[in-house]
Amino acid sequence: MSDKKKKLNLNRVSMPKQLLEERKHNFQEVALGYSEEQAIEEAKRCLQCKKPRCMAGCPVELDIPKFIKAIQDGKMWEAVRIIKSKNSLPGICGRVCPQEVQCECKCVLNKKDAPIAIGRLERFVADWEARQKDRPSPEVLPPTGKKVAVVGSGPAGLTCASDLARMGNQVTVFEALHEAGGVLVYGIPEFRLPKDIVKSEVEYVKSLGAELELNSVVGRLVQVDELLKMGYDAIFLGIGAGAPRFLNVPGENLNGVYSANEYLTRVNLMKAYKFPEYDTPIRQGSKVAVVGGGNVTMDAARSAIRLGADEVHVIYRRSELEMPARLEESENAKEEGVIFDFLTNPTRFIADDRGRVKAMEVVTMELGKPDESGRRRPVVKEGSEHIIEMDTIIIAVGTMPNPLVPTNTPGLETTRWGTLVADENGRTTMEGVWAGGDITSGGATVISAMGSARRASADIDTWLKEKGPWNC
Secondary structure (H helix, E strand, C coil): CHHHHHHCCCCCCCCCECCHHHHCCCCCCCECCCCHHHHHHHHCCCCCCCCCCHHHHCCCCCCHHHHHHHHHCCCHHHHHHHHHCCCCCHHHHHHHCCHHHCHHHHCHHHHHCCCCCHHHHHHHHHHHHHHCCCCCCCCCCCCCCCEEEEECCCHHHHHHHHHHHHCCCEEEEECCCCCCCCHHHHCCCCCCCCHHHHHHHHHHHHHCCCEEECCCCECCCECHHHHHHCCCCEEEECCCCCEECCCCCCCCCCECEEEHHHHHHHHCCCCHHHCCCCCCCCCCCCEEEEECCCHHHHHHHHHHHHCCCCEEEEECCCCHHHCCCCHHHHHHHHHCCCEEECCEEEEEEEECCCCEEEEEEEEEEEEEEECCCCCEEEEECCCCCEEEECCEEEECCCEECCCHHHHCCCCCCECCCCCECCCCCCECCCCCEEECCHHHHCCCCHHHHHHHHHHHHHHHHHHHHHCCCCCC
16 A cells, blocks of 8 residues: 555646736636646546546546546547547536536545646647647437427537537527627636637537527527427527626616626627727726625636726625635636635615715625535624725626526426426426526536536437427
8 A cells, every 4th residue: 555655646737827917917818728748747647546436526427537548648539539429518618617626526636635637638638639630520420300409509508419419410509699609708708718719619519510590589589389380309498597696785786886797798708808999898997896706706806807907806705715716716816916805795885976886885794504505604793884995896696597488488387596497307397398507507517517418418319219208
């Protein structure tokens, strides 16, 4: 046992990053990725366990040891093949998937605080493939003659579409926006997920035979039941949870108070950071507060830094220990100058004489007993009210499903949270209709949405071959 311990390589290869003083002033990707030499060095740390635990932490069931072994051996095309047999979006997942609480936390080396950098290796493979001029054509089964409509081109929709197209089904993806990608294009900033990566992954899904219809708002231009009448044999709803939640405190409708959805959509999809090259204005505040503690909060705060704010605060009602943002993202934010005000919660926003926000009243919180999330419940500390001057406020306290499709589709049942009722395979209460991703789970991660879409696509394909019976 002692000899084995001596052979353990606990020196995890660091990810190169842009220099701090440079990245604070641009929207280029912060993490620069591994070189081939670095990737092979990191891959060689993998113990190739006989009973790998890492795979149990992957929502799309990626054969992690096999693709890492291919990297070890320098067989990059084999690594590409292994990954893409389970995951059509590796360039995206390698960048935004929270591996530290999924596959990497299951790695046996995690006991030594040195898990294999699975996400970074996945990203390396995806980026390596993107640089190759001659790529083999993807394998697609013969046509089945079945037609499937996929509503939404976010991570769930793209995953379901790619799986079903690879199985030989004729797939059409309907996207409401003018660009495909869903939250990947409107929600995640360029410095964390370059949009060229998203476009490349979308093109791969199209190369499998899936068709893409942009500017197509299902629930408005066409209804779900109408798609079934138009000849689609099955429908998958991957419409996400893109409606913002608010605090419901006085002054929340003042000028200068944004939802994170609006703020990030202006910055990312509408390219406000390139104004006036792109005709999308956004308030470049001097003192900016972002209310929340998740990855969206970090995205908004770091965007505000790059837009030229003098001071950016994250206002979070719990302590740092309870904050749900990825550690990597909160550390990047701190390095870039974001100030964290923990155990602080807004109670109202205050206007100037022109109706613009100029300050916020906040209270200091204390942590009580754990709530249903398992985190300690924040309780107001009596007499702690105080005023903080701020000229821009961004609310990033979560999202909820847009009710457009459910309210226009009789037969689709929803929960009290507005999500669609669906079983473990994504079957909804409407025959021929499946759903997955945030529309069934509420706001969650990209990879969890992809996992639910993979289960749904397998069930849809089986159902199309058998055509019932319908049991929800």
